[in-house]
């Protein structure tokens with residue numbers, strides 16, 4: 070089992086460059102199935118979720134060629150299968166995008182019930198509702214989801230819950246449908262806009278992405294021969310912003326869209342940190358012990374649930390008592406048990422946790438309970454006194470490119486040890 074060994078007590082100082090967004094890349098890759106051609110993707114994060122998605126696309130008949138570390142072409146001219154291997158698709162959450170994309174392309178899709186981080190119940194009723202509204206029948210049984218239709222026909226879809234995945238899936242399924250689909254109460258996350266921009270570049274007609282009403286005018290086909298660059302990762306940028314504050318450091322964060330980071334910026338300023346936005350870079354620094362704050366996670370543009378654990382580390386050493394209310398996922402405080410092993414005083418109770426700020430954390434062996442929790446625990450190890458060992462790195466590798474190298478370059482004493 071690999072582990073990260075971190076000798077803590079470091080102030081993070083220097084420059085870090087943000088990679089392409091994981092959550093955009095793993096929606097754009099299946100979206101290529103709607104094209105009958107070749108497209109080039111740039112700024113693709115080199116992470117395990119992307120590699121798994123590439124393998125899945127290959128099993129469907131796509132040809133993937135990596136041109137460099139972060140650039141690849143996808144050739145979808147020979148798609149010959151509408152069933153991705155169940156063991157592969159049930160490994161991670163975003164495999165549900167194959168349903169919308171394959172329905173659009175082949176009028177039939179079969180995927181394993183999606184897995185992913187254990188954040189509590191992760192229903193997909195809104196995805197199914199969208200497919201059914203567009204004329205598909207959906208069957209969930211024997212560990213798989215089967216969606217089929219004669220043809221997809223536009224409709225009005227009202228989302229009962231603001232869901233990132235269901236919004237993207239509704240877009241994917243309606244791009245080639247006959248007529249104009251209206252998606253109401255849509256999610257507004259930056260990667261939804263990115264998927265829509267990608268598809269529009271390929272000839273789709275999607276309007277309103279980034280607002281809560283999205284209109285998709287169905288088109289006959291999409292074309293390839295286009296290059297698209299994936300948006301910078303909002304959550305990775307936020308992770309380094311919060312690492313700067315937690316370590317009382319001073320970081321320049323390059324290749325980010327500062328508008329996507331406003332809710333985090335506001336909270337950092339509230340707790341005594343500083344943020345200076347300049348074009349596509351941010352300087353984030355903090356000269357004092359952060360002060361307490363209350364946080365409620367919300368859909369974009371609210372404070373992102375995917376930065377809640379990283380913010381939890383900051384509040385664990387803040388001056389005073391803070392409360393985090395997690396309104397998106399029912400089970401996202403598992404990391405607090407790991408932080409308490411390091412001397413934090415956090416009391417989780419359902420969707421709320423009380424953070425009684427302590428002066429310092431101390432190193433301990435800790436286990437990443439999910440992807441973002443893993444990033445938070447690395448930050449905890451960097452600011453803690455003594456040595457921390459972080460286990461379960463497979464969670465972290467799913468979504469962060471070269472994470473230990475990026476932290477090492479800004480001063481962290483962090484090493485990956487390979488173990489049997």
Ligand code: UD1
Nearest residue numbers: 092163190191192193194195196230231232233234235397
């Ligand atoms: C995406 C992100 C994930 C992030 C989350 C919220 C990807 C691959 N993952 O997950 O990192 O934490 O957005 O920003 O992009 N829900 C339903 N029925 C549904 C769908 C969702 O009840 O059909 C509920 C969920 O249980 C959850 C809430 O809606 O409480 C939001 O989920 P959703 O936005 O769909 O999250 P994901 O797209 O799975």
